[in-house]
Amino acid sequence: MDDAAGTRGTAAAGGAGPVGPVGPVGPVDPAVTDVAAAAAARARPPEETYRSAGEWIRKNLFSSRLNSLLTIAFGLLILFAARGLLNFVFSEERGWDAVRTNLRLIFTHAYPEEQYVRIWVCVGTLVVLTGLSLGLFAGRGEGVQLQKISTVMAGVGAAIALGVILREPSVLIGADGAVVRENDDVVRQSFFEAMADRWAWWLAAAVLIAAGVVLRRAVASSKVSISSVPAVEFAVALLALPVLSAWIYPWGHFAFVDGTFIAEPGRTVAMSTKVPWTVMWLLVVAAMALGRLMRRGFDEQQQQRMRIPLNLLWLASPFALYWVILRDPHLEWDRVLSVDIPMGVLFGVIGAGVLWMLTRPGVGELGRIIAIVLLGVAAFNWLAAFFGWYSMLQKARLSFLLLALVALAAHNFAGESIKRRRLVVAWLVLMAIVHYFATLMNAPSTVETPTEALIGGFAVTVIVAVFTIMLSFPLGVLLALARTSRLPIFRVMATSYIEVIRGVPLITILIFFAIILNLFLPVGMEISLIASATLGYTLFSAAYLAENVRGGLQSVRRGQFEASDAVGLSTTQRTVFVVLPQALRVSIPPLVGQMIATFKETSLLAIIGVFDVLRMANSVIPAQTQFLGIKREGLLFVSVVYWIFAYTLSKQSQRLERRLGVGER
Amino acid sequence: MMEGQISMNRRIAPISRRSALRLAGVLVALTMVAAACGSDDGDDTDAEPDEPVATTEEAAPVTEVDLVQTEDDLLDAVIARGELKCGVSGSAVAFSETQPDGSQTGFDADYCRAVAAAIFGDADAVEFVPLTAAERFTAVQTGAVDVLMRNTTWTQGRDTEVGMDFGPTTYYDGQQLMARASDGFSGSSTVADIAGAVVCTNAGTTTEQNIADAAAAAGIEMRLDTFEDFDIVTTNFVQGACDVITTDGSALVGRKANQQPDGEEWVIFPPTPISKEPLGPTYGQNQSRFADVVNWTVYATIIADEKGIDSSNIDARLGDGSLDAEAIRMLGGEGELQTAMGLSADAFYSVISQVGNYDEIYSRHLNPVGLSREGSANAGWLDGGLIYAPPAR
Incomplete structure (x- = not known):
């Protein structure tokens, strides 16, 4: 535990040492602080003064009488709060089944189960984009010090141990999963009985602390050649833990199928939960690996250029995912072919023609006048909608308005034909997007929910x-x-x-x-x-x-x-x-x-x-x-x-x- | 700057008259194209208003009856839509609960299904619209829902001032109180017995006013504590912060069935509720064709209950000839009464076979939370209750 005492460094110097956030309640054991000190020693120049854990505590928590008082008072406050929270969460009176059974309701309301693959496609798309972004751009030179990992492991272990002791010894769950109680009046069992009953938690705490100590020793004695692992990869790898636990640990299977409640506490979670999450994890790993490969293959400039399409994908994804994937619009092809496409093409072509003329080199003030007239027509169309004077597709009104706005800006593109062509192409792309989404939005959804809202x-x-x-x-x-x-x-x-x-x-x-x-x-x-x-x-x-x-x-x-x-x-x-x-x-x-x-x-x-x-x-x-x-x-x-x-x-x-x-x- | 000025000068050069004309022509063509596209709108949201407006203008000089028929008859609109939009609470125990898969169950939800079964022959042709208490009437006024099945008490103010119309009462509720038997209360206690007690209820509802009035009438003093919602009220009652809690009887029974701790007994009193809360379907004013459909759907479930016809035996009863003329008429024998209402002849057959009669709907949802019909106002009129339907003839 104390072989690192000789390591030099100070965690408090930069204010960013791993000890900082642990605070008064955390597991302030010497190992933790020393590890932090060691970590700081590697990260910082060696001239910083040595300070042991005891010294750190004295200096930061008990430096004066007032500080000592405050430390103790707030430490107790946090302990009591933690005790209350733990007692609440782990009380056998809690109806956590309500949350577990209703997870689908909490996350997606009435989205139908047979269409649930759409939800996973959305999540998967976002996961892949995240993986690509992480792989391409994140974690350049960012690493997690192994010492820090060992500190956190030991810290979490200590926190679990503290929590097990803190929790009221009122709750005993027998091997069969039922609550063991001698008498309803005597809620509290003996302290030691409760502690013995929580052996699994003790085991978890012991394993974590031991693993932390072993890791720290290995690093300190230079048996491990690396001092840090890449931060992003490490975080993604950590996510494997909950995914893996879904396959191993009996979290319980709670569901509501065809009007009946299913509650099977001893089972692992349902296939429809663990399979998609496993796929999601594999996707993020694969996407990140792809991103890393691309990063290796490209030089700095090309990487910067990659940002543009990736960011565009990010920007487009909410629209595409919501209107195309989640809503699954049902297009009536008759109508699409007879109305939607011809209308989009007409607006595109005629609008392009108008813009081409408005950007002619000699168009001058007349261009602005025509643009303003167009704006007037567009505004009149909206006005007419409110009074029901004549009927027109909302899309047409919107396209008119857009044409008027683009026409107003057209004079900036007047002159050279390359600029004019750029404006016309931009207009065509805009029309394609607007008409595509307007058609999708107007089409009814094929996803049938019992309530009005889709999700x-x-x-x-x-x-x-x-x-x-x-x-x-x-x-x-x-x-x-x-x-x-x-x-x-x-x-x-x-x-x-x-x-x-x-x-x-x-x-x-x-x-x-x-x-x-x-x-x-x-x-x-x-x-x-x-x-x-x-x-x-x-x-x-x-x-x-x-x-x-x-x-x-x-x-x-x-x-x-x-x-x-x-x-x-x-x-x-x-x-x-x-x-x-x-x-x-x-x-x-x-x-x-x-x-x-x-x-x-x-x-x-x-x-x-x-x-x-x-x-x-x-x-x-x-x-x-x-x-x-x-x-x-x-x-x-x-x-x-x-x-x-x-x-x-x-x-x-x-x-x-x-x-x-x-x-x- | 020099360049800018030069280009400015160039821009001011006038456009030729020919190209201006051409531009104007293009614009006119574009407008016409757009308008043409608009005229044959099928399902676009914006196009529909046009047709009713036009019909009204044509119909107005002919007869007034026509105008009423074509204006915007809700029943026609619902049939054209192919789905009934039914406003429910979505979070009312036993009346409209949202299940973990998002489906709606409960007494109110079943009456939505019953109306859909009558109109479309399909009890699943319902779109449930969960509404808060605050937005329910606006939802009817804006047409967001066709009918409210949302524990709405029939009152004079809502019937007149708010502009709602009410259908037949499907559930007679009333405010009651609940206390512990260990505190000396029993099912026959009266309001006078709660003198000096801490009475809790949820804020901002009429329950607060009702209990204060009842206490004043009984000439007793009590402390009234109000909380944000009834879950918190019940929690306080369980923890002993409240001696007595009060709200609608149906809610109290549900709480007692689910939240009464072992070894404690809660009692509900007084036997006669301190307020009248008749709950039933609610819809907008002046839609009598739609109102008839809703009302007679409710009546059909009550008549079927009186005659012992339920979803399991309806086919057998129709086959073995044990039904009287009224029942056969109602279930589609001749069917002209239903067709005159704008429904198919077997509309009420669909209701009973797909959803059930009054007793089935009631027992399915309200018995599990401890509400029984026997001896209450919700018993049939032959058993001394208030559930009664006019004859189907």
């Missing part, structure tokens, strides 16, 4: 959050630019929009969009609850994002503007190539904060009647006759799910900040 539970939380974040980001940046614009009309509009939206609580906006929006729409036009909530939420989120971006914009020095002007950049060029990159880089921390808040605040959807993950745990499961009133278990589970996602986001943003060097300049 609910955690899936809807993710879908709403992803779309809100994706749509509100460009809107927010535009609003921020408008608010800092020199043109009063933009400034006033953006400012009043932001101030109005920020002055109204989110829940009010959500209720407005969920309940009242449908009353304002033209007759016969309907927007689903989730779509209207996403719309409202996007508008809300954009206002806050705009303020974050504006903070970034204001941090860009005046000299940058002047320099851009001096080299003759246009306003657009200056904004896109000089100002925004700097402003956005500075705004990453608040932007990620906003993203996490957006993700978590989707739980407000429960109030307006969306069956999101919170509503499942809070009102749906407690209302099942089988699990009546079982609410706290579900809420705890849902909090953990939220935490995992929010924490991952936060960690990723920290990586992004490091990569972009935020906070170093």
Whole structure:
């Protein structure tokens, strides 16, 4: 345990030593601290002073009388909290079966079982993209010190041991899985009986601690030639543990099939759970390996170029996965061939013709006039929709509007034919995408659910959050630019929009969009609850994002503007190539904060009647006759799910900040 | 800057008249193409309003009856859609529960299926729309649902001011209280017995007002604690923070059946509830054809119950000639009454064979949580209850 005492280093010096987060309750045994010290010794120059574990504790936790008092007080507080939590989680009165049986409801609501492969295709796509991104770009020079791994292993083992001791000795589960109790009045069994009964936990703790110590010794005595393992590979390999446990450990099989509840505690989880997860793990490994291979094959520049298609795939994936995979639109080919395709082609061709003419070298002011006339026609089409004057496909209205907007920008592309061709090609691509998705969105879904919504539970939380974040980001940046614009009309509009939206609580906006929006729409036009909530939420989120971006914009020095002007950049060029990159880089921390808040605040959807993950745990499961009133278990589970996602986001943003060097300049 | 100015000058050069004309022509053509595409809309969301509007304008001068018929008859709309949109709670024990696979079960959910069976002959042609208490009436007004089967109490205000219409009551509920037998309460206790007790209920509902009124009427003092929802109320009751809890009797029975700890006895009192909560189907005003269908679906289940026809014996009873003329008529013998309503002749046969009669629906969902029909207001009228249907003739 103490052979590393001779190692020199200090964990506290950089504030980033592995001991830092352990805190007063953690397993502050000498091994842990020494390991940390050793780790720090390798990472840092050797001139740092030596400090033993005892010294570290003295210096950091008991440096003065007040500090000692605080350490003890907060240590006790944390111990009591942990004890309460453990007693709650492991009490035999807990209805964890309610959560286990309802996992499908919690994650996807009523999405039909026979179509469940679609869910897995979506998850698989995201997993493959993640693997590729990780393989191509992540983990360059990032390694996990073996000492750190041994520290964490020993630490987790110690935490388990502490938890086993802390937990109230009231719960005894016999070998047959039944609760052993002598007498209902005497809930507490003897301490030692309880400890003996928890032998499996003791074993786990002992194994972890022993493995940690062995590993640390091996590293310290240089038997192991490497001092660290690649961080990303290690993390992915760790994920194999839960996947493997699904095949080995009897987590229990709980399900609801054809109106009957299945509860078989002694079994491993169902095939329909472990097979897909195993496939997911293999996919991420394969994709990461592919990414690594590609990274080896390409030089730096080619790798940077790979970012563009990969990022485009990421951007496109939510739309494609939701509308194509999850919804599985049923296309009526008669109609597609007779209406949708001809219309798309016509808009593409005629629009391209119009744009080609508008970009002729000599078109001049007339081009703008025609664009404005087009805008008028487009606006009139929308107006007509509200009064029902004439009928027109929504797609046509949208295409008109897009044509008008592109026409307004057309003069920037006037002149050389290469620019004009680029604009026309861009228009054709835009039309293809718009008409493709509009056709898909209008087609009915073949996925039959007993309720109105296609999907609910955690899936809807993710879908709403992803779309809100994706749509509100460009809107927010535009609003921020408008608010800092020199043109009063933009400034006033953006400012009043932001101030109005920020002055109204989110829940009010959500209720407005969920309940009242449908009353304002033209007759016969309907927007689903989730779509209207996403719309409202996007508008809300954009206002806050705009303020974050504006903070970034204001941090860009005046000299940058002047320099851009001096080299003759246009306003657009200056904004896109000089100002925004700097402003956005500075705004990453608040932007990620906003993203996490957006993700978590989707739980407000429960109030307006969306069956999101919170509503499942809070009102749906407690209302099942089988699990009546079982609410706290579900809420705890849902909090953990939220935490995992929010924490991952936060960690990723920290990586992004490091990569972009935020906070170093 | 120089370059910019030069290009500006070049741009100002006027476009030739011919190309301007050509542009205008193209625009006109584009508009016409788009409008042409719009006119033969099949399923696009935006196109449908056009047709009803046009029909109304044509029909208006002819007769008023026509106008009413063609305006937007809900029954026709539902039949055209091929699916009944039924508003349920989705989280009401025994009335509409969401099962782990997302399916809806319960007393209310079965009445949604019954109406679908009557209209389409298929009890599964229902799209359940789970609604919160706050949004249920808006959902009817905006047409998001056709009918509410959502524990909605029939009150004067909702019938008139809110603009709802109510169908026949399917479940007579009423507010009751629940306490521990060990505290000296029994099934025959009265409100006067709770003097000095801590009474708990959930906030923001009429239950709070009802118990306060009942206590005032009985001339007693008590402490009323309100909580966010009834799960928390029950938890507090189990832990002893509340002596008495109160809400609708149906909910109390469910709680007693599922959450009463071993070795403790909970009792529900008083025998006569302190409030009237008649629950039944709710729909928008002035849709009498649709209302007739919903109402007579409910009545059909009650009549079938009276005559002992259920989903298991309906075919046998029809075959062996043991049914009276009314039952045969209702189950599609002549069937003209059903066809006059806009349904198929065997509409109610589908209801009984696919969903069941009143007693079957009741027993299937409410017996497991401890609610029995015997001796309650929900017994048939022949057994001294209030469940009664007009004759089918």
